[in-house]
Amino acid sequence: MPALPLPPGSTIGILGGGQLGRMLALAAGRLGFDVAILEPEPNAPASRVAAHTVVGAYDDPTALAELAKLASVVTYEFENVPAAAVEHLTSLGVQVAPGALALAVAQDRVAEKTFLNGAGVPTVAFAAADSAEAAREAVAAMGAPVLMKTRREGYDGKGQRWVEHIADAPAAFEAVGGKPVILEAPADFVRELSIIAARGRDGGIAVYPLAENHHEKGVLRRSFAPAEVSKDTAAQAERIAAQILGALDYVGVIGIELFEMQGGKLLVNEIAPRVHNTGHWTMDGCEVDQFEQHIRAVAGWPLGPTHAHARVEMLNLLGDEASAWAKLAGEPETRIHLYGKHEARPGRKMGHINRLRPL
Amino acid sequence: MPALPLPPGSTIGILGGGQLGRMLALAAGRLGFDVAILEPEPNAPASRVAAHTVVGAYDDPTALAELAKLASVVTYEFENVPAAAVEHLTSLGVQVAPGALALAVAQDRVAEKTFLNGAGVPTVAFAAADSAEAAREAVAAMGAPVLMKTRREGYDGKGQRWVEHIADAPAAFEAVGGKPVILEAPADFVRELSIIAARGRDGGIAVYPLAENHHEKGVLRRSFAPAEVSKDTAAQAERIAAQILGALDYVGVIGIELFEMQGGKLLVNEIAPRVHNTGHWTMDGCEVDQFEQHIRAVAGWPLGPTHAHARVEMLNLLGDEASAWAKLAGEPETRIHLYGKHEARPGRKMGHINRLRPL
Known part of the structure; x- marks a missing residue:
């Protein structure tokens, strides 16, 4: 097992080469880490900003062995990582974070809600x-x-x-x-909120302000953060995050989707054991964004601050909406993030913008 | 010549694979660009976050031709780029920014001061x-x-x-x-200041707040920004930046080192036609940092905002000072940036930190 905290110059492995892997790799690069991507597609968005790429299936033992040779610690950008892959990496002496329990829970909606209720967290x-x-x-x-x-x-x-x-x-x-x-059962909710939280290897927890999220056709369209919520709602959400992170003995960033019910009660809709689309606002609204926070956690570094220094509206750029990049880049309040995807299929997440206002 | 503004997905070439090239590459990645590095050393800091690296001498025609095949636009991280390299790239249809005049002036201290005085900018x-x-x-x-x-x-x-x-x-x-x-002649200056400025392909100019700089043994140790200066000093510096950028028909970010004399007059000490160590504070103090600003300029994108949203003390981590990374990463007010250099030779720039305070 690698010595933790992981020194800069070490290599962090990431399963998955999409935009979340890419933004994780950019964050790791800022901290002086090298990154190795494992991904079935050559030339994936994350590979193009990473020192190493192993092209292979996530459950291919040869590919996993190659990744294990490169990387001291492995994380992932999507929750459908095969359990066998995590076991194989662990058997090769590589720490995988977040761990197997978080993946198992996130991969099965019944196991997820059963776990949540067992941890004292309400759901529908x-x-x-x-x-x-x-x-x-x-x-x-x-x-x-x-x-x-x-x-x-x-x-x-x-x-x-x-x-x-x-x-x-x-x-x-x-x-x-x-x-x-x-x-x-139907959730007769008032709003959809989410909370991005992190837990370090020392058990320390850091929680970002809540985001208010708007979906269209099941896909996230916009987030507003920090969401305007009561103190009680914020405290409820932080308590929920702490319960979940503790019960999973979690390491890394987690995205927790919440329903705000009439009267203010929060239910957990679902959890994602990874950096999360509703946390993209942190890239321009916080000093340490969710990507650096995740890298810090999996590397065993201390977690960073999570307070907002701006009010952010995050808007996903889907399909050919990203072709408006020139106009968007000219808006003084708009920070633009593009994922380096070459084909703008309808509905595909091509990038996002964060529009900033003073707090 | 490439169509400008350069669309995301295009490749930007960078001569030089050190920390400035690395931070430029990370910024280009955020905007959806690929990066190709030309650098004599394999496995350089910038190469490890770039899609392509051509290993070769800066004046090697074969290496330059390879870079020209990959990249639509080429920039550089150091001012001692051979003039022949720029000519060769230009002859291959690649735009090089900043241009040949800026390089020629920056490579010869007599040409530099002659140019500055000719542009109406005072020096010693x-x-x-x-x-x-x-x-x-x-x-x-x-x-x-x-x-x-x-x-x-x-x-x-x-x-x-x-x-x-x-x-x-x-x-x-x-x-x-x-x-x-x-x-x-000796400059009997009160303080050393610098101004980081950018000029876009449309001639538009963006200027960051001034930084106050402290050197030790000829090497930058600390910058404080925004520096506490009078309105008149800020206006003088902005005028100087505009005169220099205009006279050079400049494209990109420039670093201008200034002497503040008794009575408030500013003299230019030297100019660097590139992103600059005294502008590293912008990474955590501004919405668009000097690296993204430079990429925007050379790609023909609109320039971004330059106002500070925090007060920053930037401290270079020289030699084994970077070994304090674990302690520094635990300071809540400190953002840490490490360059992925494996050998911590005495005095070598291994990283920097930005310590933040509210404005």
Whole structure:
């Protein structure tokens, strides 16, 4: 196992070469680290700012061994990392952070909500179903409407649908893939918020101000941060973050999506064991952004400050919206971040902007 | 010639793979550009965060041709780029910024001061001497003491010495290398200041607040920014920057070192046609730092805002001072930047910190 804190000049491995890996690599570079990316696609966004890239599948033992030779510590930019990959890296003497428990919980929506409730963190009511008939029975027990989602995979609104009547449940089960599902009671929320938090190897916790998030077609469109929330709401969110981080014995940055209910109660919608799109505002609104914070945590460094020094509106640039770069670059209040993706497919996250206002 | 403004996804070439090249590459990455480094050493600090590296001498036509194939626009991190390299790249259809005039002026201290005075910018009195005897005559004409410097090369206080008596001039001439020199009248300055400024391809100018600089043994130790200066001093500095940038038809960021004289008059000590160590404070004190500003300028993008949002003390980490990284990383007011250099030779610039206070 590597000596921690990890000295500058060491190499940090990242599973995944997309924009989150790229922004992590840029942050690691600022701190004097080298980065090694493992990613199936050659020439990925993160690879182009990293010292090393291993091109291979995430579960390819040869590729993982190559990564383990390069890197002292490995992290990841997406939660669907195969559990076997983490085990293999660990067996090769590489520390993987966040750890296996966080991944297991984040990969299965039933395990996630079960874990959250067990840690004392409220969520919507839910049930699991492994067959069309079981789905029908569960909807009958919960009452319609319910939101049906595949237990595993699916993101940005994919693999989910509303079941409006009990009788529709079996067809919905087949429509989302005929695989095990979770059924979630509707959350009659006022707003969607999120909190980005970090936990260091020493158990220390750092929490950013809340963001208020707006989705379109299941994809994050805008975040406003710091969100205007009551002291009680902020305290609730910080308590939730601390409970989750502690219960997972977590190391790194986590994104926690919250529903704010009428009356102010917060429910956790989902957790992402990684840097998070709703934390991109920290790149221009905080002294230490979520990417540097994550690198600090996985490297065993002390966590940095999390207070905001500006009010930020973060806007994702989807598909050909990024072609407005010249106009956006000319707006004095706008900081622009582009991911180096060559093909602007519709809805693809090509970059984001942070529009700043004084606090 | 490439279409400007240069679209994201394009490749920007950088001559030089040291820390300035590295921080330029990180800034280019944030904007969605790829970077190609040309540098004689393999595995240089900038190469490890760049998509491409051409390992070769700066004046090697094969290496330059390879760089020209990769990059639409080329810039540099040091002012001693051979003029022939710029000519060769230009002949291959690559735009080099800043241009040949800025380089020529910055490479020869006599040309530099002659240019400055010609542009209406005050400097200390000076004379040129090409021989030991000419040096003696010049000192006799100016009066001792004078500061003798080689006309070309020399940085961080190397290749210079004080001549206290007329009779010492010939020996001093031999001691600094027996090559053409400049003799400078002493500047009885109150403070050393600097101004970091940028000029875009459209002729637009952006100027950062002044920094107050403290050197030790000829090497920058600390900068304080924004420096506490009078409105008149700030206006003088901005006027000087505008005169220099305009007269050079400059594109990019320039560092202008100033002497503040008793009574407030500013003299230009020297100019550096590149991002500058006294501008590192902008990385944490401004929304758009000098590195992104330089990339914006050479890419033909609009320049970004330059106001400070914090008061910064920048401290260079020289030699093994960088080994205090763990302690420094734990200071909440301190942002740490490390350059990924493996060997901490005495006096070598290994990184810097920016300590922040509210404005």
